[in-house]
Amino acid sequence: MHLRHWLGAGLLFISGLAHAALTPQQEQLLQNAADAFAQGNYRPAAAALPQLANTYMGPWVAYWSLQPRLSTLQATQFQSFANEFPHGSAYLLLRRQWLLELGQRHDWQNFAEVYRAGPAPKNLSVRCYAAHNPLLQIGNPATLWDAATASNGACNRMARTALAQGQISQTLLWHKLAEMIRGGHLHSAGTFASFLPGTAASALNKLLQSPNTWLASQGSTALESYGAHDGAELLHLALLAMLPNDPALAVAQSQTLPGLSPAQRASVCYSAALQAAGKFQTSTANAWYQAALSVDPSFRPNAETLHWMVRSALLQQNWPLVLAAVGRLPADQAQQSQWQFWKALALQKTGKSALARQLWQQIASPFDAYGQLASAALGQSLRLPARSQSPAELVADAFSQPAAAGTTNNSLRRALKLYQLGLYFDALWEWGQYLDTLPDATAIKAADRQAAQNQAWLLVINASTRIGNDADWQQGYVLPYRQDIIASANRNGLSPSFVAGVIRQESGFAPGIRSSVGAQGIMQVMPATAAWVQSRYPQSAAADLQTAAGNIQIGTTYLAYLRSQFGDSPVLLAAAYNAGPGAVNRWLQKITLGESPWAGLIFAANIPYQQTRDYVTTVLSNAIVYRMLLSEAAASPLSYWQLAR
Structure with missing residues (x-):
């Protein structure tokens, strides 16, 4: 068998991949290497590689031997890996990570060699690093920068180089500066000051440091000092920078300062409204959203601003504002079921019931949360398609x-x-x-x-x-550990379907999974939470967090504790399990909801954490499907979305 040394690493590779099953000895070596890799230790994988390189798991063992030391990896080590395993998932993953590392090192020679040697990565940061080399023909730097988030360091670095070479317009520069300031990335914005014309560079630095002071001294003369166009742009940026500390003044000045375009005035109002909506200042947010619409009806803010426009309008049941927001969403987003659902509800509330029913009929589905709710709005009972196996x-x-x-x-x-x-x-x-x-x-x-x-x-x-x-929905909604789930749920006064819905979202029924923050097992319980539950509830004292049955017992006991605070509202239980009871109590204190069968859904839509919003929606959708699968008493989806405590 042909052997060759792993360059610079003192390792051996065996050429070729076998289809044969692993021997017991190889299985043990593989398990040891995997366990060590999970702890950030590459050495067992490196030691086992000569015995495992010619197996079907060879690429991953090689990956485990290199990835934990990526920050100190040498180009020769990666190249030896790429020569031995030039295809497959492990190669693609390590190559992407290595390209990002080379970009951070500014090692453009090795970056270009690795980039050329494989398929063009989709990762935007990698593509921005690649744009440093025109020979890689990555495309228009302006297009890449426009697509990047304001905090993307790789793309911002690329943009500075491209600006110096005249490849990015001043129009895009002003646009991205506004985006950075809206997102609170003032330092990033400051790094682009030198690319502004004339004295606008020093003005940008001053207004970023103290927008109120700069506006007080320069607001009335900016157009004369910096020219009509650049002066207006600087005024716009100063008003955006003022928003976190003095939004009302920023909005007021945006309507009175000379030289601002209608789009710039609307931009300030929309940004102020987004900030207020995130703080549950609903009346203020909606007033500023309405002001933005009046100032420039044709201006389109970013999608996130419009999402919160819908949510804030829902809290006040301002149905025309809901319709205005959905109508301004990009076409692909406007067709998503959640925005179609809210549009239909707003149409119904404004007397267009036939159009509302049309939209609900288009999205009705037993497997999507808003599709389930559309069925409820239509008065239809949920039914699962026929299946060959339960x-x-x-x-x-x-x-x-x-x-x-x-x-x-x-x-x-x-x-x-x-x-x-x-x-x-x-x-x-x-x-x-x-x-x-x-x-x-x-x-x-x-x-x-x-x-x-x-x-x-x-x-x-x-x-x-x-x-x-x-x-095959019966595969997508499998229910392993069925007896443990039912027994623990019943013991703790919970719905088995709700517990199953939580588990499907938390872990996908993977019993040993751990999150990046340390949550463990099938119900993703934090060790500190488990210790608290076991010390407080004797029935869970002996439960083993590392087994599926023990994890379910601890998780359902904690859910029962949450139920003692939030009653039988699945919305609040799911939100509290994900974000913590303290956060949910704060939101309940700040969110004012009128009487409505949709109150729970509107509450969930206004949760400020995107991850928790998505979590609640998915858990309840899962629970409704599992309720039908477990043949529990039939219930409308609306029963899951009530806030009654």
């Missing part, structure tokens, strides 16, 4: 089938093995790359069944979300 039968079938490790597709085998090793995020990466190669929904369903046979439930759920209405 989720319980599917789980039983999966446990009775032989594992699919015998497949000759190495990418599929690697995804399943990574899952078995507990490296769930790497498993999802490999799984996603594998699914991308499949031709159609039928092939994805077949892969989904392979994952189910290996009890890789997180992969099963992931595949089902990829194919939408073509999915």
